[in-house]
Amino acid sequence: MRQRVVRVALTAVLVALVLLAVPLALAIRSSLYAGQRDALERAALAAAVRVNPDYARGDPAELPAAASGQRLGLYDPRLRLHTGTGPRTGDDAVGRALAGKVTRDSSGGELVAAVPVSHAEQVIGVVRASSPVAEVRGRVFAGWAVLAGVAAVALTVAVLVARRQARALAAPLEDLSRHCRAVAEGDLTARAAPSTIAEIDQVSRTHNDMLHSLTELLRHERNFTADASHQLRTPLTGLQLTLEAGLAQDDTRPALEEALAATRRLHETVEEVLRLSRPAGLPRPVTPDRPVRELLAHAEGRWHGLFARDGRRLEVAVQDVPDDVRVPGGPVTEILNVLLDNARVHGRGTVRVTVRDLDDALAFDIADEGAMDGDGVRLFGRGHSGGGPGAGIGLALARDLAVSLGGRLSLARAAPTMFTLLVPVRREHSGPQDDTGQGSR
Template structure:
């Protein structure tokens, strides 16, 4: 990366220097020759002004001139009357016509001007200088130009090296973070830089790693979530089948019916756990919903015998304002199973399930017992946290994930007595007419175990 940036910068500077220096060098050459001819013309004109009219055989005086310039005065016959120079050449002869003539001859620059008195040309003044001296000055100017170009190139290389380091350092750091992620360090995050494009790539990589981390954690928790949820349903199924195997024929049908209900619930549990494993880890919209009364009836039927076997009491109640509210049934069943199992294992006394309206687009389900919670409000929902040695420490974490996946929320209302509150979105408003609770097959009202709150 650094070498490539430097090569691009150096090539660009070289092209710019060539495009700039070539016409500049040609301009220097043209300018120096033009300046030399102008100097020769000025010298010749000054001599022509100062030379007095002369007669044949008379002395001709010349004014002083610069060193390296030959100045000669010629008469109309082409004879050199004073100064230095060869016999009158074509340039000097052309100047007899009253013209200022510039030309070259024998590696010299030549300028000739007419010498006149009144309106009559009586001779010419010729000035010349060597082209070698002009080329010497041109070469020196070119060398100065080349030196300036080298300084510019060295400056460009230094700037390119610094810019290459500025550009490559964030990319090298980004590559190092990507390598760390590839090696399994999902906590590695790319840092921002002063370059907007690289900073955008870093943010995109961090977002990708965060999503990947959530997905991997999601998949990692799936097996523990599935085993936790399936264990409760399998336990209920085992109790039903054991009762069917040991009881009389009259009770066998009821036991088998209850076992079949447990099997159906087990199937729903498998579907819900699989849905949670496939779902994007963010609040979603549930696919099915049922009245909250039906949901708590089913929960009460499944857990009534289990609590009775343990010498505990389970009661459910629905406040008048919450009758007829429809909630996500599968998520609610799974979460209530977790909360009831948690209350049975770690709680004490009577367990109460109360459904109430919150006054908004959500229904609240409170699950409370007569025990107290030893863990803090934050630690209670952490994966692996448990209040006893017999727990796995993932039930409440799973319940919160199920609630969030259904668009709801699970919180700890009170530590003593322990009360968990489940908020679920309401999919249908309550009916305007009265509501009559459904009765269980044995004729008892499932809401009659606990007085209405």
């Protein structure tokens, strides 16, 4: 990844340097040559205006001193060198200048500028200025060397910037790859850290959201398995004992009726566990509402014999609860079963179930004469059972069921132990018709 980013960056820089450096190198060469020719032409013009028109009749013809690396010479109309320096016979540039035009040329390894000397509208001579081509070529090479140095510096800076950017781009992706590898090895708590690159952060957030969804799905599956095994173990044992007792009797009808009732309870338990196991965001099946008194009578009928078998009492009391109050039957029944089973296994003495009316909710108090040690919050964690750590998950399941109803389950008192379940209620009664013809609720 990093090498690829560096290669791409260097390729782009090299293409840009070529596209800029080649035209610039040509421009440097052209500019230096043109500048030298302009300098020669100015020198020749300056010398031409100082030439005495009577030099052909023997008067002296003086030329200004030539600049370093330049040669100045005055040629007569016969192309002979009269004064100054230069070839003894004028070249093509001098011959063309005799026609009255300023001429630029290169010959014999020199750059040449020839300027005609005029008098009385006649050309009476030519001033020739020249300089070696090698001198200009040396300046061109020097300019190209500077250009190459600038290009090398630019390329070096580009390499450093490209490597830094490659690290900045690759580091978050490498981190994301490490987290994916950790997830593949079983660490579902691994999360990709944010970076400074928006696009990579978006990928990281999507990865984390996907991992969170998978974790929740796996948690729901594990909870379902644990809840099902926990809630079905006792009813299945009771069903087995009922069937075995029925086999030992001549009249098996009571045993079959009890087994059928146990089967119905198993079916309701499975339905509630399945309903609770659905991931968040998915609609859950609506459980039918049941009157509170009917629900309590059913719970008392199921658990009274079990407590009596252990030499304990079960008391159920309803305080000022109207007959029209209804609660979700399946979940509340399952929660009461968990709490009563917890009181039977871990509690002591008489167990009291009291229902209080709180207008918009009902409070179910399940109390016994035992004591509960430990933190009331940890008590509802999975892997905690009764008053000490264990493998039970009944209270955790009951809490989740209560939350799914919009209610709450808490430890109201540790000694003597009392759990309180708050459940939103629905009241059904007839009333005056409203404007839409519907009865009020």
